[in-house]
Amino acid sequence: MVIPGPGVSLNGEGDNFIHEDDTILVTGGNGFIGSRVVSTLLSYGFKRVRCLTRSTGKSGFLESVVKRCNQAGLEIVNGNLLSRKSCLIAAQGVSVVYHLAAGVDKTFAGCFMNSAVTTRNILDAVAEEPKLKRFVNVSSMAVYSNGKMQRGELLDESCEVEADLVGRYEPYVYGKSKQDELVLEYARTRGLPYVLLRPGVVFGPGKAQLTGRVGINTFGVFLHLGLNNIIPLTYVDNCAEAIVLAGLRKGIEGEVINLVDDDLPRSREFLNLYRSRVRDFQSIPVSYQLFYFLCTLWEKYSKWSEGQLPPVFNRKYCETYWKGNTYSNCKAKKLLGWYPRVRMDESLHKFFEYAREAKAPR
Amino acid sequence: MIRVGIIGCGKVADQHAVQIQRIPGAEIAAVCDSEPLMARQLRERFNALRYFSSAQEMLAACKLDVVHITTPPQSHFQLGRICLESGCNVYIEKPFTLNTGEAEELIDIAQRRGLKLTAGHNAQFTHAMVRMRELVRTGYLGGEPVHMESIYCYSFGDESYAEALLGDKEHWARKLPGSLLQNIISHGISKIAEFLKGDHPRVIANGFTSPFLKNAGQGDIVDEVRVIIDDGHLTTAYFTFSSQISPTIHQFRLFGPKNSLVVDDDHQLVIKYRNNEYKSYLRYFIPPFQFAWQYLGNFSINLRKFINKDFHLPFDAGMKTLIESFYNSIVSDAPLPLPYREILLCSWIMDQIFMQIDRRWPGLTESF
Numbered sequence: 001m002v003i004p005g006p007g008v009s010l011n012g013e014g015d016n017f018i019h020e021d022d023t024i025l026v027t028g029g030n031g032f033i034g035s036r037v038v039s040t041l042l043s044y045g046f047k048r049v050r051c052l053t054r055s056t057g058k059s060g061f062l063e064s065v066v067k068r069c070n071q072a073g074l075e076i077v078n079g080n081l082l083s084r085k086s087c088l089i090a091a092q093g094v095s096v097v098y099h100l101a102a103g104v105d106k107t108f109a110g111c112f113m114n115s116a117v118t119t120r121n122i123l124d125a126v127a128e129e130p131k132l133k134r135f136v137n138v139s140s141m142a143v144y145s146n147g148k149m150q151r152g153e154l155l156d157e158s159c160e161v162e163a164d165l166v167g168r169y170e171p172y173v174y175g176k177s178k179q180d181e182l183v184l185e186y187a188r189t190r191g192l193p194y195v196l197l198r199p200g201v202v203f204g205p206g207k208a209q210l211t212g213r214v215g216i217n218t219f220g221v222f223l224h225l226g227l228n229n230i231i232p233l234t235y236v237d238n239c240a241e242a243i244v245l246a247g248l249r250k251g252i253e254g255e256v257i258n259l260v261d262d263d264l265p266r267s268r269e270f271l272n273l274y275r276s277r278v279r280d281f282q283s284i285p286v287s288y289q290l291f292y293f294l295c296t297l298w299e300k301y302s303k304w305s306e307g308q309l310p311p312v313f314n315r316k317y318c319e320t321y322w323k324g325n326t327y328s329n330c331k332a333k334k335l336l337g338w339y340p341r342v343r344m345d346e347s348l349h350k351f352f353e354y355a356r357e358a359k360a361p362r
Numbered sequence: 363m364i365r366v367g368i369i370g371c372g373k374v375a376d377q378h379a380v381q382i383q384r385i386p387g388a389e390i391a392a393v394c395d396s397e398p399l400m401a402r403q404l405r406e407r408f409n410a411l412r413y414f415s416s417a418q419e420m421l422a423a424c425k426l427d428v429v430h431i432t433t434p435p436q437s438h439f440q441l442g443r444i445c446l447e448s449g450c451n452v453y454i455e456k457p458f459t460l461n462t463g464e465a466e467e468l469i470d471i472a473q474r475r476g477l478k479l480t481a482g483h484n485a486q487f488t489h490a491m492v493r494m495r496e497l498v499r500t501g502y503l504g505g506e507p508v509h510m511e512s513i514y515c516y517s518f519g520d521e522s523y524a525e526a527l528l529g530d531k532e533h534w535a536r537k538l539p540g541s542l543l544q545n546i547i548s549h550g551i552s553k554i555a556e557f558l559k560g561d562h563p564r565v566i567a568n569g570f571t572s573p574f575l576k577n578a579g580q581g582d583i584v585d586e587v588r589v590i591i592d593d594g595h596l597t598t599a600y601f602t603f604s605s606q607i608s609p610t611i612h613q614f615r616l617f618g619p620k621n622s623l624v625v626d627d628d629h630q631l632v633i634k635y636r637n638n639e640y641k642s643y644l645r646y647f648i649p650p651f652q653f654a655w656q657y658l659g660n661f662s663i664n665l666r667k668f669i670n671k672d673f674h675l676p677f678d679a680g681m682k683t684l685i686e687s688f689y690n691s692i693v694s695d696a697p698l699p700l701p702y703r704e705i706l707l708c709s710w711i712m713d714q715i716f717m718q719i720d721r722r723w724p725g726l727t728e729s730f
Contacts, residue, residue: 080532109371110373113397117397117399178403306384306671308671
């Protein structure tokens with residue numbers, strides 16, 4: 001059993017207000033982060049953890065959790081968040097909801113449907129639940145806009161959210177942003193007791209790819225775009241624990257909390273370690289100014305040609321991922337009583353080991 | 363100005379909206395989806411004037427010239443009918459309807475009301491298909507087609523649609539009379555239907571489940587189909603649908619009495635097979651050179667179109683051409699881009715295929 005974070009007790013005392021017998025729902029529990037959230041909840045000693053998962057036929061990430069816990073304390077509900085009926089079944093009697101399910105699709109409509117419509121369904125289902133104490137909405141740090149910020153400036157919870165995600169041509173983040181809007185709307189109109197979490201780049205065993213914040217391989221050669229930028233990493237187990245704590249702490253309703261680990265590496269350092277410990281490959285360093293210029297050209301060509309090349313590279317996108325900011329986890333530490341249990345050097349070691357075994361694509 | 367409405371605001375609607383916005387003189391006046399959030403997001407992204415969650419309300423509130431129906435096929439007939447009865451011309455995504463009976467009824471309503479109707483057979487209007495059609499029109503084949511081969515492959519790869527389909531037994535595509543096939547094969551069948559004579563060709567179909575799907579526990583989905591078609595007027599065709607052929611090719615081969623043509627939709631190539639005989643060893647040197655020259659010519663055409671911002675992805679380009687031709691047929695009373703006969707024939711052939719490969723009628727599949 002993992003020793004819960006400081007102040008966490010399972011009898012509703014202290015900073016914590018959830019009992020071990022309370023029913024906890026996790027959506028997206030079969031995913032990369034969700035399965036770790038389930039695992040953390042079980043290791044904290046919660047006895048009624050319910051997962052709503054699609055019966056995709058794929059084993060997913062939850063399988064190992066199921067094997068490990070022998071299903072003690074874990075209830076799997078097969079269903080689909082697009083079905084209101086499934087949501088009603090899953091939401092019955094819940095005290096805390098961890099909403100991690102998200103739409104990963106190439107289209108805006110697909111991402112919207114699988115992030116926003118699903119969120120509306122689960123919100124409708126839980127909004128009338130008398131026992132509901134907390135709705136933890138897991139979003140993404142990518143929803144912020146750093147367009148008006150200087151390079152190297154601190155990107156924290158006070159920063160504005162990007163208003164034009166269609167222009168940034170990011171269906172996934174668009175879906176996430178619309179999901180956030182719905183949660184805020186339900187908080188305003190129906191008093192939803194929410195906490196909104198925005199993790200940075202979640203990494204760890206289970207996901208072998210290099211984050212695009214380091215660079216891209218779109219054109220057949222790896223372009224190193226991150227250079228000296230700090231990469232806002234959060235190790236999957238640390239991230240999962242912070243998410244869990246966001247559902248347990250008293251008095252943090254309505255808070256928005258960003259999640260990154262301590263000792264964040266710079267892109268160059270991260271890439272060098274990756275190349276030495278996973279596999280070596282050629283990369284071309286490209287300055288931010290040059291890539292921004294190329295993105296400007298791409299964006300203009302896309303508009304001129306009526307989308308003959310979709311605007312996948314554009315100025316807003318370039319700013320978001322390669323302009324370079326600094327990050328803080330002060331609020332997460334203060335409000336959640338959280339600290340990254342797995343240190344950065346150990347996290348990187350585990351990730352590189354996994355990536356090497358998985359013969360990671362760049 | 364052509365005022366357009368869209369019913370069904372999912373992924374396919376995005377493709378329609380993008381292409382409609384590229385057509386001068388067309389505006390998206392209203393969008394509609396039974397899920398209001400979906401209608402609202404499409405309206406926001408494409409600056410449509412209004413959004414609705416009821417088709418009847420939209421049709422009553424907005425004066426629309428054309429309605430695009432991009433909902434799951436189970437609702438095509440019903441929605442098509444109410445749009446026609448409201449006085450709108452209608453573009454219905456493929457598959458046009460669930461069966462030929464519904465298709466006939468819709469076409470009948472359109473004709474009686476003096477309205478126009480088309481099906482989302484945009485693969486018929488890719489750049490390569492348009493070039494092929496022009497060659498056929500100018501007599502390149504040297505007469506009526508003798509035989510055709512349409513190969514339409516599909517990859518289960520990482521496509522989100524396939525994942526959704528395989529993972530969800532309740533997915534609408536699985537509930538179609540022809541299951542997965544019905545949502546895909548019209549692209550390959552319509553190519554053949556265009557050149558067949560007669561209304562009821564002989565169709566012999568065999569369908570089975572690939573080992574890939576069997577191993578994935580999806581033995582109820584037929585993903586391999588082989589079809590022989592004979593129109594009774596000396597034109598025959600083979601149709602192949604496969605999820606296992608690699609690469610996932612989309613080709614149409616048209617064999618004439620004098621010359622033949624191959625359309626490669628994946629690379630937007632039209633290759634001519636001329637009836638030129640060369641003596642002795644020359645046949646091994648001159649034709650390969652000519653083929654190389656043809657490929658270079660195709661490269662040149664594609665590049666020129668790209669530079670002139672007139673290429674786009676083949677199915678998007680095909681959709682724009684189809685929509686533009688359809689709107690033109692409404693405004694100028696020009697002929698429809700897809701004759702009703704072709705839509706009905708495509709539907710009829712598909713009905714025959716589904717009936718024969720339906721597991722409930724095993725005797726028919728064994729007779730292949």
